[in-house]
Amino acid sequence: MxxxxxxxxxxxxxxxxxxxxxxxxxxxxxxxxxxxxxxxxxxxxxxxxxxxxxxxxxxxxxxxxxxxxxxxxxxxxxxxxxxxxxxxxxxxxxxxxxxxxxxxxxxxxxxxxxxxxxxxxxxxxxxxxxxxxxxxxxxxxxxxxxxxxxxxxxxxxxxxxxxxxxxxxxxxxxxxxxxxxxxxxxxxxxxxxxxxxxxxxxxxxxxxxxxxxxxxxxxxxxxxxxxxxxxxxxxxxxxxxxxxxxxxxxxxxxxxxxxxxxxxxxxEGLDNIHKKETELIDYALNRLNEVDNITIYGPQDSSKIIGVIPFNLRNKSCEKVAYELDQNFGIMIRSGLHCAPSAHQLIGTEKTGTCRIGIGYFNKKNDIDHLVEALKTVSSNKNNQ
Ligand SMILES: Cc1ncc(COP(=O)(O)O)c(C=O)c1O
The missing domain is CATH 3.40.640.10 (Type I PLP-dependent aspartate aminotransferase-like (Major domain))
Structure with a gap:
């Protein structure tokens, strides 16, 4: 899948x-x-x-x-x-x-x-x-x-x-x-x-x-x-x-x-669910920073956010990044304004939108590893826009 x-x-x-x-x-x-x-x-x-x-x-x-x-x-x-x-x-x-x-x-x-x-x-x-x-x-x-x-x-x-x-x-x-x-x-x-x-x-x-x-x-x-x-x-x-x-x-x-x-x-317990998602957020924030040309938006502090991480690659539109992740690596993320243009005005992405990963209870660290390795390839791919 x-x-x-x-x-x-x-x-x-x-x-x-x-x-x-x-x-x-x-x-x-x-x-x-x-x-x-x-x-x-x-x-x-x-x-x-x-x-x-x-x-x-x-x-x-x-x-x-x-x-x-x-x-x-x-x-x-x-x-x-x-x-x-x-x-x-x-x-x-x-x-x-x-x-x-x-x-x-x-x-x-x-x-x-x-x-x-x-x-x-x-x-x-x-x-x-x-x-x-x-x-x-x-x-x-x-x-x-x-x-x-x-x-x-x-x-x-x-x-x-x-x-x-x-x-x-x-x-x-x-x-x-x-x-x-x-x-x-x-x-x-x-x-x-x-x-x-x-x-x-x-x-x-x-x-x-x-x-x-x-x-x-x-x-x-x-x-x-x-x-x-x-x-x-x-x-x-x-x-x-x-x-x-x-x-x-x-x-x-x-x-x-x-x-x-x-x-x-x-x-499962609400506290355990929250704890697991927080660990995944920490892991993702750490690893995403390995990707060249990445800008991660928001506080980058797992105690202040739920499992939503917005980012862009400086050399490629968010739509292109999401498309390449899906087509070449089978990784599904969201791109665009996510039905909330006001929030994008705060971070200056109201015209471009962002990529967004949404971490859930059933995700594993391995999913983040695949995402990061794929993003490294997408970022270095010459077919930029
Ligand atoms: C903060 C917030 N409010 C409202 C909605 C709308 O949800 P639904 O499509 O289930 O009505 C969403 C879904 O993206 C959301 O994230």
């Missing part, structure tokens, strides 16, 4: 049991949840509820009914942002946001008169908590921050930001796309009001899964309206959770796969 180093986009491989339980469900049960009263449908309900419980537990949260399933974090972020912000509101975001946040907010700015402020960020990708205080206005209705940048890997100070938000009574939405499944996230202690996650990255689950955990009692307008399996005569979305924000048939096989992935993470 080659060497997969694009885990920041989606993790691969998944634990074997993830595909197995999905197969078993689809061949042995196959029923929708929240709809039927027969035994198998009730069994499907149980599977879904157990997954809500597992997700709540993973994030140290105590109310599974406020775990809302979505099809990915982009939907979760849109649900929270569009569901909370009203005309005339002000929103504060970090300088590192993925387009899942950025485009959503820019669209509201253009179409609904929302105003927005960006918290400044250091050149190596860190937000200073105190910078947030100066941006708060009377009409600030939401603060949104990515937990770790998908371009630089830098981990953001969500605990400090959460404290300020709580003190000022402003809901705090965290994009945990890159951290859920690698870092321990405590919703209550970090004053996170809304935690958005995606199932297919470090959570090691299938694509088509994600969610929003609600530690907040404020009003969130549903993104979609439709069937919830109950109260069918009522003409609007029900007021209770999760049905208020979950509508249409759920991705039950995906949700069951996600539960199995969380079980795997808990068996």
């Amino acid at each position: 080659g060497i997969y180093l694009d885990n920041a986009a989606t993790s691969f491989p998944k634990p074997k049991a993830v595909a197995q339980v999905m197969f078993d469900f689809m061949t042995e049960n196959g029923c929708t949840s929240g709809r039927g009263a027969y035994e198998k449908a009730i069994e499907a309900d149980k599977f879904v509820y157990q997954t809500r419980k597992a997700i709540a537990g993973l994030f140290h949260f105590n109310n599974p009914k406020k775990v809302i399933f979505t099809s990915n974090i982009t939907e979760s972020l849109n649900l929270a942002i569009q569901g909370i912000l009203k005309e005339g509101d002000h929103v504060i975001v970090s300088s590192l946001e993925h387009n899942g946040v950025w485009r959503c907010i820019k669209t509201l700015e253009r179409d609904k008169g929302i105003t927005l402020s960006k918290i400044p960020c250091s050149k190596d990708g860190y937000t200073k908590v105190d910078d947030l205080k100066n941006l708060i206005r009377k009409n600030t209705a939401l603060v949104v921050m990515t937990h770790a940048s998908n371009v630089l890997g830098t981990i953001q100070p969500i605990a400090g930001v959460g404290r300020i938000c709580r003190k000022n009574n402003i809901p705090f939405l965290v994009d945990a796309a890159q951290t859920a499944g690698v870092l321990n996230i405590d919703i209550i202690n970090n004053n996170i009001d809304l935690l958005a996650f995606t199932g297919h990255k470090s959570l090691l689950g299938p694509m088509g899964t994600g969610g929003l955990v609600l530690n907040w009692d404020g009003e969130i307008h549903p993104l979609k309206s439709g069937g919830t399996g109950g109260d069918s005569a009522y003409e609007y979305q029900p007021d209770y959770y999760p049905n208020r924000l979950e509508t249409g048939t759920l991705n039950v096989p995906g949700i069951i796969g996600l539960h199995e992935a969380i079980k795997f993470i808990q068996q």
Whole structure:
């Protein structure tokens, strides 16, 4: 299959049991949840509820009914942002946001008169908590921050930001796309009001899964309206959770796969997963510096980043490097802007983009060795651009 180093986009491989339980469900049960009263449908309900419980537990949260399933974090972020912000509101975001946040907010700015402020960020990708205080206005209705940048890997100070938000009574939405499944996230202690996650990255689950955990009692307008399996005569979305924000048939096989992935993470231990990834990051940072013409961006400090390392070769475009790695060495990495142009502005790569390796739990030092040797050849190859 080659060497997969694009885990920041989606993790691969998944634990074997993830595909197995999905197969078993689809061949042995196959029923929708929240709809039927027969035994198998009730069994499907149980599977879904157990997954809500597992997700709540993973994030140290105590109310599974406020775990809302979505099809990915982009939907979760849109649900929270569009569901909370009203005309005339002000929103504060970090300088590192993925387009899942950025485009959503820019669209509201253009179409609904929302105003927005960006918290400044250091050149190596860190937000200073105190910078947030100066941006708060009377009409600030939401603060949104990515937990770790998908371009630089830098981990953001969500605990400090959460404290300020709580003190000022402003809901705090965290994009945990890159951290859920690698870092321990405590919703209550970090004053996170809304935690958005995606199932297919470090959570090691299938694509088509994600969610929003609600530690907040404020009003969130549903993104979609439709069937919830109950109260069918009522003409609007029900007021209770999760049905208020979950509508249409759920991705039950995906949700069951996600539960199995969380079980795997808990068996391995979040701390062990983080430790292994940190060792691989250290190893990669050390070895990548052997490559001629390489520029590595970001802090190059494994205690400050998750497994995302951006770099360029000074004598070749990032697209060409990624292409040669794939075609000549079977090594898969990402090139371009990674859907987060703001973060590239910090490091001056908004026009060129960067190569990005995304290290995952199943990578080995050997994968990094192959990458480094291949990059040495790519860098010395005369066919430059
Ligand atoms: C920080 C961040 N937010 C949001 C997303 C969007 O994830 P998804 O495509 O699963 O919705 C990504 C994925 O690249 C990401 O890295």
